[in-house]
Amino acid sequence: MNNLTLSQKIAAKTIVMIIFLFKLGNRQTRKKIAFGIARIIFALSPKTRKRSINNLRVAMTDQSSEDRIQYLAITAYQHIVFGVLEIFWFEDLEYTFEMDKETKAIIASGVPLSIATMHLSCYEAVPFALQKLTGRVTTLSKVPKFAAGLFSLYAKNGVCCVDKSQAGAFFSLLRKISSNGVVCLHSDHFGSDTDVEFFQKKTGAPAGPVMLSAYAKTPLLVAYAVLEKITLIQSILKRFLNFP
Known part of the structure; x- marks a missing residue:
C-alpha cells in the first residue's frame, strides 16, 4: 500500500476493520449492520439518493406517493449494500x-x-x-x-x-x-x-x-x-x- 494516498490507506484500513467486525457476528447480525450502513450512505450521498429515487420514478410511473418512492429507494439500497458485503461469504x-x-x-x-x-x-x-x-x-x-x-x-x-x-x-x-x-x-x-x-x-x-x-x-x-x-x-x- 506504499503507493496509495493517505485517504486510500484510510479507506483500505476501514474495509479491513469492517470485514473483521462482520466476521464476529452471524448472517442476521451482518444484515442489520449492512442495512444501517446503507441508511447512512443514503442520507449522506446526494448522488446515490437522487439516482435511486429517479430510477424508481422512471420505472414506477403510476406511483405518485413520494414517501413510498423514498421507502422503496432506501429498502432497495439496503439490500444492495447487504449483497455487496455478502460476497465475502458466498462460499457459505x-x-x-x-x-x-x-x-x-x-x-x-x-x-x-x-x-x-x-x-x-x-x-x-x-x-x-x-x-x-x-x-x-x-x-x-x-x-x-x-x-x-x-x-x-x-x-x-x-x-x-x-x-x-x-x-x-x-x-x-x-x-x-x-x-x-x-x-x-x-x-x-x-x-x-x-x-x-x-x-x-x-x-x-x-x-x-x-x-x-x-x-x-x-x-x-x-x-x-x-x-x-x-x-x-x-x-x-x-x-x-x-x-x-
Missing part, C-alpha cells in the same frame, strides 16, 4: 437455479457463453453461482487500488476476474470465451455503447455481452440473482439472443 451460501429447458440444455452442452447480469440485491452472486454450476466463469470488475485484495475473493471461489482498468481487458474476455469460457458481465450500469429503449425511455446501454456473444457465435443469456432467504441465493437465467 446455498444456491438454487431457475431456467427453462432450452437454457438448461445450453448450460449442459458445455458451449462458451456470454451472460449479461444485473446487480439487483446480490452484487456478484451470478458469477459465483455459475462458477458452481459450470466451473469456467470469468467476470470483469473495476476494483480500486486500495481494495485490490478483493481479487482474492474471486480466486478463492474459482472465478477468473479481469481487472477492467488494465490494458486490453476486453481482449482478455475474448480469449476466455474463445477457449470455451463462461463470461459474465454486469449490464445494468449506465452506458452509451448502444441506443436502447427502456420503460419507453430512450437511453444507452453497454454492448460488451452482445459483442462477446456475436464473436463466439453463442447464445446470450440474461441472469440475475435474488436473495430469497438469509442463506439462499436463487439464480435465474433466460436466453435472450441466439447467434447462429
Whole structure:
C-alpha cells in the first residue's frame, strides 16, 4: 500500500476493520449492520439518493406517493449494500437455479457463453453461482487500488476476474470465451455503447455481452440473482439472443 494516498490507506484500513467486525457476528447480525450502513450512505450521498429515487420514478410511473418512492429507494439500497458485503461469504451460501429447458440444455452442452447480469440485491452472486454450476466463469470488475485484495475473493471461489482498468481487458474476455469460457458481465450500469429503449425511455446501454456473444457465435443469456432467504441465493437465467 506504499503507493496509495493517505485517504486510500484510510479507506483500505476501514474495509479491513469492517470485514473483521462482520466476521464476529452471524448472517442476521451482518444484515442489520449492512442495512444501517446503507441508511447512512443514503442520507449522506446526494448522488446515490437522487439516482435511486429517479430510477424508481422512471420505472414506477403510476406511483405518485413520494414517501413510498423514498421507502422503496432506501429498502432497495439496503439490500444492495447487504449483497455487496455478502460476497465475502458466498462460499457459505446455498444456491438454487431457475431456467427453462432450452437454457438448461445450453448450460449442459458445455458451449462458451456470454451472460449479461444485473446487480439487483446480490452484487456478484451470478458469477459465483455459475462458477458452481459450470466451473469456467470469468467476470470483469473495476476494483480500486486500495481494495485490490478483493481479487482474492474471486480466486478463492474459482472465478477468473479481469481487472477492467488494465490494458486490453476486453481482449482478455475474448480469449476466455474463445477457449470455451463462461463470461459474465454486469449490464445494468449506465452506458452509451448502444441506443436502447427502456420503460419507453430512450437511453444507452453497454454492448460488451452482445459483442462477446456475436464473436463466439453463442447464445446470450440474461441472469440475475435474488436473495430469497438469509442463506439462499436463487439464480435465474433466460436466453435472450441466439447467434447462429
